[in-house]
Amino acid sequence: xxxxxxxxxxxxxxxxxxxxxxxxxxxxxxxxxxxxxxxxxxxxxxxxxxxxxxxxxxxxxxxxxxxxxxxxxxxxxxxxxxxxxxxxxxxxxxxxxxxxxxxxxxxxxxxxxxxxxxxxxxxxxxxxxxxxxxxxxxxxxxxxxxxxxxxxxxxxxxxxxxxxxxx
Numbered sequence: 001x002x003x004x005x006x007x008x009x010x011x012x013x014x015x016x017x018x019x020x021x022x023x024x025x026x027x028x029x030x031x032x033x034x035x036x037x038x039x040x041x042x043x044x045x046x047x048x049x050x051x052x053x054x055x056x057x058x059x060x061x062x063x064x065x066x067x068x069x070x071x072x073x074x075x076x077x078x079x080x081x082x083x084x085x086x087x088x089x090x091x092x093x094x095x096x097x098x099x100x101x102x103x104x105x106x107x108x109x110x111x112x113x114x115x116x117x118x119x120x121x122x123x124x125x126x127x128x129x130x131x132x133x134x135x136x137x138x139x140x141x142x143x144x145x146x147x148x149x150x151x152x153x154x155x156x157x158x159x160x161x162x163x164x165x166x167x
């Protein structure tokens with residue numbers, strides 16, 4: 001269902017059929033699957049046991065139609081990840097701390113600086129990968145990207161503009 005939301009079509013009817021296609025997908029019928037779906041690649045092997053019994057297929061479709069996602073599809077069909085906005089909010093907290101009250105002009109200036117910083121550094125490349133071990137789960141290791149150092153070229157641009165003003 002999350003794949004359907006991420007790659008949602010334009011209309012509610014198409015979204016409904018995309019959700020119901022999940023049952024067809026688990027029957028081994030991939031004709032209506034999204035073009036970017038892993039099942040469209042060569043050598044795809046289903047990880048789940050295929051649905052074969054009509055009662056199981058009907059129950060699966062009934063379960064899909066009973067979900068909130070299906071019943072209120074307009075609320076879910078444009079579902080996207082929140083990484084970008086969360087990333088912006090993290091940078092905003094650097095410039096505009098919640099515990100400090102700023103006047104309107106200073107607040108707006110700090111928000112604009114945060115946006116400039118975020119725009120400049122949002123697509124930083126990874127310099128390497130390292131293994132990350134979570135303190136609560138020491139037996140789990142996960143790769144994490146080490147990003148290149150942030151740049152602050154926007155500061156130079158602001159200073160050049162500021163000192164070139166004829167006030």
